[in-house]
Amino acid sequence: MSQLKTHRPLVLASIMAAMFMVAIEATIVATAMPQIVGQLGGLQFYSWVFSAFLLTQTATTVVFGKLSDLFGRKAVLLAGIAVFLVGSVLCGFAWSMPSMIVFRLIQGVGAGAIQPVGMTVVGDLYSAQERGKIQGYLASVWAISAVVGPLAGGLIIQHASWAWIFWINVPLGLLAAVGFVRYLHEDIDRDHRRSIDYTGAALFTVAIASMMIALTDVSTAPWLQTSLVTALFVVSATLFIMQERRAPEPMIALDLWARRPIAAANGASLLAGMALIGLTTFLPMYVQGVMQQSPLVAGFALTMMVLGWPIGATLAARILGRFGIRRVLLAGSLLMPVGAVVFASLGPNSSPVVAGIGSLIMGFGMGLLSTTSLVLIQEIVDWSQRGSATASNIFARNLGSTLGATVFGAVLNYGLARSGSANGVSSEDLRRLLDGSAASAGLDASVRAVLEHSLHLTFLAVLVVAIVTVGFAALVPAITLARRPAPAN
Known part of the structure; x- marks a missing residue:
């Protein structure tokens, strides 16, 4: 950091504002998409509005991590915010679904810079002993966005144009940018020639x-x-x-990624990301379609995971010094299969409270695992590699989500196709079941039985992935945290 004082609380507030802008984008857009596609048409491109954002975000995460090592965190963060805001403004002016997809690609590029470099700044400013608590704050940003996003999206659609779900990013982004410009100061070797x-x-x-x-x-x-x-x-x-x-x-230091602590921690993060996407994708379907509960109850069951994550991340801060990174990481990974066992044992007559408990356990475990793996990776590299190392961990988690959606979706389809019924179960049958509009009680019961069997197989697959996560976490060696002085506020 430069001789000018970096004001840590205000920099942290700027990071949280920038990350909230990215985090709320998923939930608020999902709420407004039916109205958007109704106005723009192009229903066949519906899923690509979401996939496009995730595509460029994941693909550019590691690139921006490396660029932050070369040119400093501030420059890359400001560039990422600028790109994200340009994409947001253009999304509000989209005239068709293809144009919306192109502008969402731009948004994703900006998000690919904001998330990893923001986390890297936290690694620069806060010691390992402080960082767990800070990671809890950042995890709460995602939890709050999951709750606020649908509400804000509904209000905007009801009282204003859908374009404002994108344009509300502008004041948030500008505030974050001002915070970085005024309060984040770095010492960068400007004379050193950099090869990109x-x-x-x-x-x-x-x-x-x-x-x-x-x-x-x-x-x-x-x-x-x-x-x-x-x-x-x-x-x-x-x-x-x-x-x-x-x-x-x-651009990607292969020897860095191959180091045992980084490879093992990233492997655990990837698999944990797979398991978590299995939970978030299929738990609501089980609660509504099999347990016959309302969407509101299904949402509360899943919200327990969002609650458990920041609690686990915050607790990690308090116990890292006492138990060490490896033990906390292992504890978090062990909670993943414990929660997955709960889902694998669910039945039609199970209480939604049981599903919520399993969700809470997995979220709590993910909070411990994600925080400790990131702290570990940031601590074993110096400043010139911290951006790349941080980005590698976030990239692994995002890639795990993509792999998980594909793998567990394939397991579900396998179960539906081989359900034992004469004609299998069609997507229209499932839609009517989840909408509560089945044609008859007999069809409703048969479809529900097939769905129960298929989702049970899916939850078993989630359990297997969670168990393998423990194996990767066990490969992480013991790391002693060095106490480094914190920059002046």
Whole structure:
């Protein structure tokens, strides 16, 4: 940090504002999308409004992490906020669903800079002993956005144009940018000549984007299209590895990613991300379709996970010094299969409270695991690699969500197709069941039985992934935290 004083509380407030802007985007857009697609048309592009954002966010996360190591955190954060706000303004002016998708891609690029670099700034400013508490604050931002987003989206749709769900980002982003400009100060070696691996960055982005497209569309796209996209991934990934081995300053330091603590922690984060997306995707379906509870009850059951995460992250701050990173990380990973067992044991007559308890346990475990894995990774590298290391962990978690949605969706479809009924269960049958508009009690019961069996298989798959998460966490070696002085406020 520079000789000018960095005001940590105000920088943290700016980080939280910027992250809230990104976090609320998912829930608020989901609430408004039916009205947006009703006005713009193009229902066949509905899912791509969400996929486009996640696509560029995940693909650029690691690139911006590296750029923050080269040019400093402030410059990359301000650039990310600017890109995100440009995308937000353009989304409000979208005239068709294809144009909306293009502008969401722009938004995702900005989000790809904001999240990892904001977390890296926290690693720069706060010691490991302080950081767990700060991670709890940041986790609460995502929890609050999950609650506020649908409410805000509903109010905006009811009383104003849907464009304002995007335009409300502008004041938040500007406030965050002002906070970074005024209160975040860094010492950057301006005279050192930096070599930017543009080729590596481009190849990595193409590889990850093509992989995510293939995973997202594997069950719906024509076979030829999926094959071509998969081939593009293989070719670009191969060229990327060759490029990084010969680049003087590679965009992705393969030796950094291969270090045992980082590889094990990122592997655990990836698998935990898979397990968590299985919970968030299929628990509401089980509570509504099998337990015959209302959407409100299903939402409360899932909200327990959102509540458990910041509690676990905050507790990690208090026990890291006493028990050490490895033990806390292992404890968090062990809670993942404990929560998954609860879901695997659910039945039609189970109480939604039981589902909420399982959700709370998994969220609490994820809070412990995500905080300790990030602290570990940030502590074993120096400033010049902290952005890349932080981004690698966030990238692993995001990639896990994509893989989980694909894998568990395939398990569900397998169960539905091999349900034992004569004609299987169609998506229309499921829609009518979840809407409460089944044609008859007999159809309702049969579809519910098939759904129960299929979701049980899905929860068993979540349990298997959670158990493997423990195996990766066990590979993390013991790390002693160094006490470094905190910058002056």
